[in-house]
Amino acid sequence: MTMQKVYVGGRGEMAVRTLPDSGVRSDRTGREAGRCSWPLRSGERAVGRWSVAQRAAEREETESRDRLRLAALALVQRAFETYARLPMTGLFPAGLRSAMPEVVHDxxxxYGWNAARPRPATPSGTEILEADWVAGHTLTLAPADRAILIGLGLSLSLRAIGRKVGLSHERVRQRGNALLLALAAAYEAKGKRL
Structure with a gap:
């Protein structure tokens, strides 16, 4: 994430986070010290109060965090989908337990009148490695955090997750967002992009 800089009259370029919201005052050059300008995508410059520039930077940072959080949530959900698509050979049906054919129920x-159910595609090796990495990361968490992350990955409601871990749904949302951001940071530290 890049730090946004703005031009402040009489002070030069400053990082947006360090700008105080001091209102409109004139500096030594006679320009308004409480106003600043920043570049727009069109190539022009916008002029406004410091507080406007600060809010714009905070909004951009919030949108970036939301994108990372949603990408991490998609990563957890993909891991669950990958595990659901793995074949269960030897366990069901009959497998190695018996040579008898399966029981026909109706x-x-x-007679084959029911519609055939296609099996989902077997996941690739990279999908399995990604799912294993997510599972390994999940196992390093505390039990309550692990339950929150798994619940979010299974698309459970925040209230249901909160009942399981003994927290309010708002606290579950806050901790879940923090866990997803930590997962995104760990995934990017691994060298992958979300």
């Missing part, structure tokens, strides 16, 4: 099943 006539529609016996």
């Amino acid at each position: 006539a529609t099943e016996a």
Whole structure:
């Protein structure tokens, strides 16, 4: 994330976070010290109060955090989908337990009148590695944090997750957002992009 800089009359370029909201005053050159300008995408410059520039920078930072949080949530959900698509050979149906054919439950099943259910595609190696990394990261968390992250990945409601871990839904939302941002930071530290 790049730090946004603005031109402040009489002070030169300053980082937006360090700008005080001091209102409109004139500096030594006679310009308004409480106003600043910043570049727009069109190539022109916008002029406004410091507080406007600060709010714009905070909005941009909030949007960036929301993008990272949603990307991390998608990463957790992809991990669950990957595990759901893994084949269960040897466990179901019958597998190695018996050589008997499976039981036919009704006539529609016996004569093939019911619609065939296609199996989901087997996940690739990179999808499995990504899911394993997410599972490994989840196991390093405290039990309550692990339950929150898993609940978010399964798209459970915040209230249901809160009942499980003993927190209010607002606290679950706050901790969940922090966990997702930490997951995104760890994933990017690994060298991958979300």
